[in-house]
Amino acid sequence: xxxxxxxxxxxxxxxxxxxxxxxxxxxxxxxxxxxxxxxxxxxxxxxxxxxxxxxxxxxxxxxxxxxxxxxxxxxxxxxxxxxxxxxxxxxxxxxxxxxxxxxxxxxxxxxxxxxxxxxxxxxxxxxxxxxxxxxxxxxxxxxxxxxxxxxxxxxxxxxxxxxxxxxxxxxxxxxxxxxxxxxxxxxxxxxxxxxxxxxxxxxxxxxxxxxxxxxxxxxxxxxxxxxxxxxxxxxxxxxxxxxxxxxxxxxxxxxxxxxxxxxxxxxxxxxxxxxxxxxxxxxxxxxxxxxxxxxxxxxxxxxxxxxxxxxxxxxxxxxxxxxxxx
Amino acid sequence: xxxxxxxxxxxxxxxxxxxxxxxxxxxxxxxxxxxxxxxxxxxxxxxxxxxxxxxxxxxxxxxxxxxxxxxxxxxxxxxxxxxxxxxxxxxxxxxxxxxxxxxxxxxxxxxxxxxxxxxxxxxxxxxxxxxxxxxxxxxxxxxxxxxxxxxxxxxxxxxxxxxxxxxxxxxxxxxxxxxxxxxxxxxxxxxxxxxxxxxxxxxxxxxxxxxxxxxxxxxxxxxxxxxxxxxxxxxxxxxxxxxxxxxxxxxxxxxxxxxxxxxxxxxxxxxxxxxxxxxxxxxxxxxxxxxxxxxxxxxxxxxxxxxxxxxxxxxxxxxxxxxxxx
Numbered sequence: 001x002x003x004x005x006x007x008x009x010x011x012x013x014x015x016x017x018x019x020x021x022x023x024x025x026x027x028x029x030x031x032x033x034x035x036x037x038x039x040x041x042x043x044x045x046x047x048x049x050x051x052x053x054x055x056x057x058x059x060x061x062x063x064x065x066x067x068x069x070x071x072x073x074x075x076x077x078x079x080x081x082x083x084x085x086x087x088x089x090x091x092x093x094x095x096x097x098x099x100x101x102x103x104x105x106x107x108x109x110x111x112x113x114x115x116x117x118x119x120x121x122x123x124x125x126x127x128x129x130x131x132x133x134x135x136x137x138x139x140x141x142x143x144x145x146x147x148x149x150x151x152x153x154x155x156x157x158x159x160x161x162x163x164x165x166x167x168x169x170x171x172x173x174x175x176x177x178x179x180x181x182x183x184x185x186x187x188x189x190x191x192x193x194x195x196x197x198x199x200x201x202x203x204x205x206x207x208x209x210x211x212x213x214x215x216x217x218x219x220x221x222x223x224x225x226x227x228x229x230x231x232x233x234x235x236x237x238x239x240x241x242x243x244x245x246x247x248x249x250x251x252x253x254x255x256x257x258x259x260x261x262x263x264x265x266x267x268x269x270x271x272x273x274x275x276x277x278x279x280x281x282x283x284x285x286x287x288x289x290x291x292x293x294x295x296x297x298x299x300x301x302x303x304x305x306x307x308x309x310x311x312x313x314x315x316x317x318x319x320x321x322x323x324x325x326x
Numbered sequence: 327x328x329x330x331x332x333x334x335x336x337x338x339x340x341x342x343x344x345x346x347x348x349x350x351x352x353x354x355x356x357x358x359x360x361x362x363x364x365x366x367x368x369x370x371x372x373x374x375x376x377x378x379x380x381x382x383x384x385x386x387x388x389x390x391x392x393x394x395x396x397x398x399x400x401x402x403x404x405x406x407x408x409x410x411x412x413x414x415x416x417x418x419x420x421x422x423x424x425x426x427x428x429x430x431x432x433x434x435x436x437x438x439x440x441x442x443x444x445x446x447x448x449x450x451x452x453x454x455x456x457x458x459x460x461x462x463x464x465x466x467x468x469x470x471x472x473x474x475x476x477x478x479x480x481x482x483x484x485x486x487x488x489x490x491x492x493x494x495x496x497x498x499x500x501x502x503x504x505x506x507x508x509x510x511x512x513x514x515x516x517x518x519x520x521x522x523x524x525x526x527x528x529x530x531x532x533x534x535x536x537x538x539x540x541x542x543x544x545x546x547x548x549x550x551x552x553x554x555x556x557x558x559x560x561x562x563x564x565x566x567x568x569x570x571x572x573x574x575x576x577x578x579x580x581x582x583x584x585x586x587x588x589x590x591x592x593x594x595x596x597x598x599x600x601x602x603x604x605x606x607x608x609x610x611x612x613x614x615x616x617x618x619x620x621x622x623x624x625x626x627x628x629x630x631x632x633x634x635x636x637x638x639x640x641x642x643x644x645x646x647x648x649x650x651x652x
Contacts, residue, residue: 132567176527185571200571200572201384201569210564212560212563212590237545238537244527245511245526246527264545
C-alpha cells in the first residue's frame with residue numbers, strides 16, 4: 001500500500017479531529033459511559049419525548065471524592081491543619097490546648113479524637129476572623145502551592161480526568177454544571193473556575209456566618225467563627241433549592257452524603273440521571289466504601305442498586321484516573 | 327425628489343434595522359442613558375484600559391421600585407393579603423384575631439398598625455406550611471391572574487419598559503444579570519424568567535427556613551413559618567457574596583435598602599457603575615422619596631450625589647414608563 005504524503009497528512013488530521021470530538025476518552029466502553037451518553041441524547045434531541053429545554057438542563061456534582069480525591073483526609077481539613085501551623089506564632093496558647101497542640105505536633109489522629117467539636121474548633125480558628133477578600137487570597141495561595149501528602153502533587157492535580165471530560169461533555173450539550181459540596185463554599189470558589197470551568201455563582205457549599213461592615217470608610221464582609229449552613233445529606237436538596245431554585249435533572253456523587261441530592265433529583269418529572277462514583281481502585285487511587293470514615297458509601301450503594309442508578313467502578317470503568325498517570 | 331420603490335423599501339428596512347439595534351429606546355438622550363452606554367463601552371472594548379472579561383460582568387438589580395412598581399404597597403404584601411382571604415375558610419379563628427381580622431375586612435392600614443410583627447405574622451401564615459412545589463404554583467397562579475388595585479393591570483405588566491431594555495442591553499454586552507431583592511426569593515423565581523429573562527439561579531432574595539422530608543416515600547422540601555435571611559440593606563452584600571461569590575461591577579436600585587449594595591459594588595477595583603431610579607413622576611407612575619414608608623430614598627440620594635452615581639429622574643429621563651402607556 002502506498003499512501004501519498006498529503007493523503008496521509010489529511011488522514012492524520014481527520015483522525016485527530018475525530019479524537020478531539022470523541023467525548024469521555026478516559027471512560028472505558030462499559031455500562032456507565034453508555035448510560036451517560038444515552039441519557040444526554042435522550043434529553044437533548046429535539047424530537048425525543050424526553051427532550052429538556054436548555055435552561056432546565058441542571059447538573060449537580062458533589063466535590064470531595066467525586067471531582068477530586070478525598071484521601072487520606074478531606075483536602076479542606078489538610079488546608080485547615082496547614083493554616084493552624086501558619087497561625088501558631090500569633091497563638092502561643094495553642095501549644096498546650098487541644099486540638100491545636102496535636103495539629104502542631106503533626107498528630108492528626110489525636111487532633112481529631114475530640115470528634116466533631118475538635119474539627120469545628122479547627123475550622124473556626126482557620127476559616128473565621130478575616131474578610132472575604134483575605135480568605136480568598138489565603139485559599140488561592142494554598143491551592144497554588146500546597147502538595148498532597150502521599151502523591152506530592154498539587155491538590156488541583158488530584159482531580160479525576162474522566163470527571164473533567166464529563167463536565168465538558170455535559171456543558172457542550174447545553175447543561176449548566178454546579179458543584180454541590182459539603183465543603184466550604186468560599187474555600188472552593190476562588191479556584192474552581194480555573195480547574196473545572198465552574199464559575200463561583202455555580203458553587204453551592206457549607207458556609208459560616210458573615211457580617212457587612214465599614215472599616216476605615218471601606219465596606220468589607222467579615223467572616224465570623226460561627227456555622228451558617230451545612231450543605232450535606234438533607235442539606236444538599238435545601239442548598240440546591242436555595243441557590244439554584246430548580247431541581248437538577250442529573251446528579252453526581254460518591255457517598256451517603258449525596259443520597260438526598262440523588263433522591264431529590266430522581267423525584268422530578270421526566271428523564272433523570274444519578275451516578276455514584278465507587279472508589280474501587282487501590283492501585284491508581286484508593287479503595288473504600290461502607291466502612292470508611294471519609295466518603296462513606298453504604299446506604300447510597302444499596303439504594304443505587306435498587307433503583308438502577310449508574311454506578312462507576314473506578315477500576316473497571318475508567319482507563320485513566322488522574323491526568324498525571326499514564 | 328423621486329425615490330424609486332425598491333430604494334424606498336430598502337431605506338425603510340435599513341431604518342427599522344437601525345431602530346431594532348438602537349438600545350434603550352424608552353430612555354431620553356439625557357445624562358443617565360449616556361452614562362450607561364459610556365460605562366458599557368468602557369468595560370467591553372478589548373482595547374479599553376477598563377476592559378472586564380465576560381465572566382466578571384456581573385450586574386445586580388433591586389426588584390421592587392427598580393424593575394417593577396411598588397405602590398400603593400409592595401406587591402408581595404398584596405399577594406399575602408390575597409392569600410389571607412383565600413385561606414380564611416380554613417382559619418375561622420382569623421375573624422377575631424389581628425392582624426388577620428383587619429385584612430379580611432380590607433382595612434390594610436389597621437392590619438399593618440401592628441408594625442413589623444403584624445407583617446411577619448401575615449407573611450408566615452401565607453408563605454409557610456406548604457412544600458416548595460405547592461408554593462411555586464400559588465405564586466404562579468397569582469401572578470397570572472391578580473390585578474393591580476389602581477391600574478387594573480396584571481402585576482407582570484407593572485414592570486418598567488426602560489429597565490427591560492437595560493437588562494437586554496447589558497446581556498447583549500456579555501453581562502450576567504441578577505435580581506437582588508428584599509422580596510421573597512421563592513415568590514419571584516417561578517415567573518421572573520418569563521418576565522425579565524432572569525433564570526431562578528440568578529435571583530437573590532429574602533427567605534424562610536425549609537426542611538427536607540420524605541412524605542409517602544417521596545422527597546419534599548417543606549417551607550417553615552420561620553425567617554431565614556433578610557436580603558435588605560447590609561443583607562444585600564451578604565446575599566450577593568453568598569449566592570454569586572463575586573462582586574458586581576454594576577448595581578441598580580431605588581431606595582436606601584440598596585445603599586450597601588451600591589457601596590459594595592463601588593468598593594471593587596476598576597470601572598464601576600451604580601444607578602438609582604428616582605420616582606419623580608406622579609402622572610405616569612408615583613412620586614416619592616425621603617418621606618415614603620415604601621421605597622424610602624433619603625441617605626442613598628445624598629450619597630449618590632456626593633459620589634457621582636447615576637440618578638434617573640423618571641419624569642425627565644424616561645419617555646415611557648410602562649409598556650401599556652403611549
